[in-house]
Amino acid sequence: MTMDIKQYMEQVGQRARVASRAMARADSATRNRALLLIADAIVRDSAQLRAANQRDMDAAAAAGLAPAMLDRLALSDKAIATMVEGLRQIVALADPIGEISGLKFRPSGIQVGQMRVPLGVIGIIYESRPNVTVDAAGLCIKSGNATILRGGSEAIHCNRALAKLVQEGLLGAGLPADAVQVVDTTDRAAVGALITMPQYVDVIVPRGGKGLIARLMEEATVPMIKHLDGICHVYIDAQADLKKAVDIGFNAKCHRYGTCNTMETLLVARAIAPTVLPELAKLYAGQQVELRADAEAQAILAGYPQLLAATEEDWATEYLAPVLAVKVVADMDEAMDHINRYSSKHTESIVTENHSDAMRFLREVDSASVMVNASTRFADGFEYGLGAEIGISNDKLHARGPVGLEGLTSLKYVVFGHGEVRN
DSSP, rough: OHHHHHHHHHHHHHHHHHHHHHHHOOOHHHHHHHHHHHHHHHHHHHHHHHHHHHHHHHHHHTHHHEEEEEEHHOOOOOOOHHHHHHHHHHHOOOTTTTTTEEEEOOOOSSSSEEEEESEEEEEEOOOOHHHHHHHHHHHHHHTTTTEEEOOOOOHHHHHHHHHHHHHHHHHHHHHOGGEEEEEOOOOOOHHHHHHTTTTOOEEEEEEEEEHHHHHHHHHHOSBBBBOOOOEEEEOTTTTTTTHHHHHHHHHHSOOOOOSSTTTTEEEEETTHHHHHHHHHHHHHHTTTEEEEHHHHHHHHHHTTTTEEEEEGGGGGGOOOOSSEEEESSSSHHHHHHHHHHHSSSEEEEEEEOOOHHHHHHHHOSSEEEEEESOGGGGGGGGTSSSHHHHHHHEEESSOEEOOOOGGGGGEEEEEEEEEEEOO
16 A cells, blocks of 8 residues: 555656746746636636535544644635635736746846746645645645645544645636646555655645644755744733733733634733733633743733743743743843743744834844734734645745745746857
8 A cells, every 4th residue: 555655656746846837937927817717717616615625524523623723624604705805816926937037148148047936746744724725736736846745634524625726727718737736645654655756746744733834844855934833922011002912912822722823921010910910811811821820910810710830831832722832031131031942933923112122133033023012813824815825934044924926936046148169
């Protein structure tokens, strides 16, 4: 069986490599037409998509899938509408492929610049979230790449249904259906094969839990664009506006629990903690959020129904649940020291009316997204105007933060001469 899976994945890789050449040749109008046809097909078949998703939801619930994973798996009417809007937003984005920048004449007479080109074949591995199938396909099509999508077994029915619609749109625009292939097996051996095929796959983008990404970091021979954890912080400064602090502190934690841009640790300046923490506690209590607090925060929050003493482990934990670590700090310097020690370098936010403090925070906090007076929940390709995202990168090389069109391209040098030869 393992050998069969390896042969199957080899065939998928070979087809993707051939398709990638056609995608790189295709003009912008053709790629945009494919995206619009996919969007129309999703609208047309939304009832069938919801039915397929319900099959997945029923099976996942019966298997005891965690609530956070069930939340990611659900494909609501709103989620379908967001997928469609995302595709149409991608169409409206400028096409990066073929753009030449930095052209300069050299003393020899040649002109040297850089051209933006597709990466080639992108393998994407993800759990739950069937919307990723469309977001990833859309961004890869727009950026002239071919992609191999390996969704989680819990979303297999919905992903198969979405794959048919994506390939229908590709064919309708005159592009190869193999430009987007959904791996049609739930066998985990398919992942092992995908991440060890550098002859066919140029980059892997994993979107999943810590266990998946840790495994890929050990086994992959294909380069990756990844993030391991989403341990995000909000720091409420002594000079914060109280309403902004309460609104952001509540939204960053309670808008959704199972996402990588959800706040997991709240840091509050000592001067404002006695004012802001009781106000936030009222809102957290309504959502039954468990608070794991340091001694100073515990004293302020005495009487809170779900209050525990924070341990060292809590500062380094991505809960993906209604659990929040809370710490009172002396000032912004202590807050930044804590963030740079425990953060996974995903997203951090400061709430302050002090412009100088805000700019220091932006400069000195070493994370992929750093915010002023905004919820960490905005760390998302759609919210950043990328149309959608293929993932979020905590790495510093190639792509960082939400990875949109530009993150799916590379640069090559181009040279224009007039018959010059080197002396």
